[in-house]
Amino acid sequence: xxxxxxxxxxxxxxxxxxxxxxxxxxxxxxxxxxxxxxxxxxxxxxxxxxxxxxxxxxxxxxxxxxxxxxxxxxxxxxxxxxxxxxxxxxxxxxxxxxxxxxxxxxxxxxxxxxxxxxxxxxxxxxxxxxxxxxxxxxxxxxxxxxxxxxxxxxxxxxxxxxxxxxxxxxxxxxxxxxxxxxxxxxxxxxxxxxxxxxxxxxxxxxxxxxxxxxxxxxxxxxxxxxxxxxxxxxxxxxxxxxxxxxxxxxxxxxxxxxxxxxxxxxxxxxxxxxxxxxxxxxxxxxxxxxxxxxxxxxxxx
Amino acid sequence: xxxxxxxxxxxxxxxxxxxxxxxxxxxxxxxxxxxxxxxxxxxxxxxxxxxxxxxxxxxxxxxxxxxxxxxxxxxxxxxxxxxxxxxxxxxxxxxxxxxxxxxxxxxxxxxxxxxxxxxxxxxxxxxxxxxxxxxxxxxxxxxxxxxxxxxxxxxxxxxxxxxxxxxxxxxxxxxxxxxxxxxxxxxxxxxxxxxxxxxxxxxxxxxxxxxxxxxxxxxxxxxxxxxxxxxxxxxxxxxxxxxxxxxxxxxxxxxxxxxxxxxxxxxxxxxxxxxxxx
Numbered sequence: 199x200x201x202x203x204x205x206x207x208x209x210x211x212x213x214x215x216x217x218x219x220x221x222x223x224x225x226x227x228x229x230x231x232x233x234x235x236x237x238x239x240x241x242x243x244x245x246x247x248x249x250x251x252x253x254x255x256x257x258x259x260x261x262x263x264x265x266x267x268x269x270x271x272x273x274x275x276x277x278x279x280x281x282x283x284x285x286x287x288x289x290x291x292x293x294x295x296x297x298x299x300x301x302x303x304x305x306x307x308x309x310x311x312x313x314x315x316x317x318x319x320x321x322x323x324x325x326x327x328x329x330x331x332x333x334x335x336x337x338x339x340x341x342x343x344x345x346x347x348x349x350x351x352x353x354x355x356x357x358x359x360x361x362x363x364x365x366x367x368x369x370x371x372x373x374x375x376x377x378x379x380x381x382x383x384x385x386x387x388x389x390x391x392x393x394x395x396x397x398x399x400x401x402x403x404x405x406x407x408x409x410x411x412x413x414x415x416x417x418x419x420x421x422x423x424x425x426x427x428x429x430x431x432x433x434x435x436x437x438x439x440x441x442x443x444x445x446x447x448x449x450x451x452x453x454x455x456x457x458x459x460x461x462x463x464x465x466x467x468x469x470x471x472x473x474x475x476x477x478x479x480x481x482x483x484x485x486x487x488x489x490x491x492x493x494x495x496x497x498x499x
Numbered sequence: 500x501x502x503x504x505x506x507x508x509x510x511x512x513x514x515x516x517x518x519x520x521x522x523x524x525x526x527x528x529x530x531x532x533x534x535x536x537x538x539x540x541x542x543x544x545x546x547x548x549x550x551x552x553x554x555x556x557x558x559x560x561x562x563x564x565x566x567x568x569x570x571x572x573x574x575x576x577x578x579x580x581x582x583x584x585x586x587x588x589x590x591x592x593x594x595x596x597x598x599x600x601x602x603x604x605x606x607x608x609x610x611x612x613x614x615x616x617x618x619x620x621x622x623x624x625x626x627x628x629x630x631x632x633x634x635x636x637x638x639x640x641x642x643x644x645x646x647x648x649x650x651x652x653x654x655x656x657x658x659x660x661x662x663x664x665x666x667x668x669x670x671x672x673x674x675x676x677x678x679x680x681x682x683x684x685x686x687x688x689x690x691x692x693x694x695x696x697x698x699x700x701x702x703x704x705x706x707x708x709x710x711x712x713x714x715x716x717x718x719x720x721x722x723x724x725x726x727x728x729x730x731x732x733x734x735x736x737x738x739x740x741x742x743x744x745x746x747x748x749x750x751x752x753x754x755x756x757x758x759x760x761x762x763x764x765x766x767x768x769x770x771x772x773x774x775x776x777x
Binding site for chain 1: 596606
């Protein structure tokens with residue numbers, strides 16, 4: 199179904215908001231964009247993006263397994279990503295950059311997920327939802343569960359924020375200062391596992407990068423301050439999600455074909471990333487006007 | 500000179516207080532190999548000490564003992580009068596780092612500030628104090644103008660000054676600097692040594708600096724800790740860096756040569772097995 203579109207965004211929004219599934223999509227999408235944007239900043243800082251991608255695939259087999267035994271896929275996702283994340287953390291931080299080993303496990307997990315789905319009759323739709331997300335199919339109960347998970351992640355992140363930042367940037371000094379690296383690394387992987395599990399509802403395991411990595415990768419190029427970068431990462435994830443749902447609702451080709459929400463979210467995140475990469479110098483905006491003054495001042499003193 | 504004379508501590512007796520660092524017959528090693536043994540020395544408050552020796556001789560191991568990241572097998576080591584413990588805020592540490600990834604976008608100021616705030620959990624309401632301490636630390640290493648730059652943008656010498664500020668931000672009494680000069684050319688080495696020497700003389704920060712080459716340091720040093728061949732020799736540069744004392748230490752003939760500018764070259768003594776150690 200396609201809806202009449204006007205340039206009056208308020209009217210458009212009211213029209214759209216009359217549907218419960220759209221409300222739920224916005225609620226879940228907002229919660230997930232906040233969590234994914236924040237955790238994503240640490241993913242970029244710790245160079246764990248491949249581990250993130252791999253955890254998504256581990257989650258896929260968990261979700262598929264849950265479908266086979268008639269359980270809500272989110273529980274399968276959580277069970278598999280949490281144990282996979284713990285495993286990676288215990289192998290040490292260096293392990294998250296071992297791409298050959300991770301890739302091997304990733305492929306096996308995808309195969310396992312395929313097996314589980316072939317054992318299940320509703321093969322196509324369930325697989326599609328897990329692989330690419332189904333934000334317009336989120337129930338009110340799922341929104342509440344997502345919110346609960348998000349609150350847990352954000353509470354833990356608020357507690358760990360500075361030590362996690364410190365150990366991500368400067369492991370050796372953080373260790374000498376008495377920070378427990380293994381505990382921090384494990385806590386991070388567990389937060390990542392929960393963030394991925396809830397984000398899969400929106401974007402699916404194959405597109406998880408677009409919410410967990412792309413917004414933060416753009417954000418770090420816009421500011422050198424971690425807090426601002428994390429906030430910007432959330433803003434970019436929110437923009438892609440909100441605009442994506444909106445466009446998917448209203449836009450249809452002349453023949454009436456509508457594009458999936460995930461496509462819009464991924465494309466918007468990608469577009470923002472490209473704009474940032476093209477428009478901004480490698481280390482952020484230059485402050486060329488300030489530099490000579492700073493140099494002169496240090497000479498004067 | 501007898502071995503015991505070469506290994507004695509000698510100087511700093513004018514200070515009445517407990518030495519900053521005291522090692523008493525310390526032995527350290529792994530189950531399958533000894534790193535060094537029978538080390539007895541002390542470092543007094545406000546001394547600038549170079550830790551010298553071939554690769555793998557156990558220079559970093561000494562720092563790990565002081566930081567409480569390792570325990571000695573035997574003997575006793577005290578730091579500022581107490582047992583070494585992890586997270587001692589009175590010690591500032593700059594580990595050996597080859598480089599920082601070029602795509603690190605975080606500002607230098609952030610890293611220095613984390614030196615003050617990074618080990619505190621949960622919300623922290625000391626924004627002003629942290630900012631002020633960060634500003635002072637950057638100023639102390641003459642890097643105020645680098646604070647806003649991204650870490651990936653800095654040169655080797657600039658990075659070392661930032662790492663130094665990060666270690667200095669909590670006003671430590673002891674600084675442990677592991678090979679800060681290793682990737683710097685001679686001019687940058689001397690500049691950094693001058694900054695460190697300034698901290699030692701102005702703030703009375705006791706400083707241990709691991710170096711490959713003693714020459715950029717030699718004019719400002721109070722003491723040398725020379726680690727080689729599983730043994731540790733301590734004293735003033737004039738005492739330790741002589742052909743006789745190093746021959747004692749290595750157990751094979753070693754020559755210490757001086758050029759016209761006072762630079763030192765040590766010939767021989769590099770045990771091939773030492774070089775193989777990781």
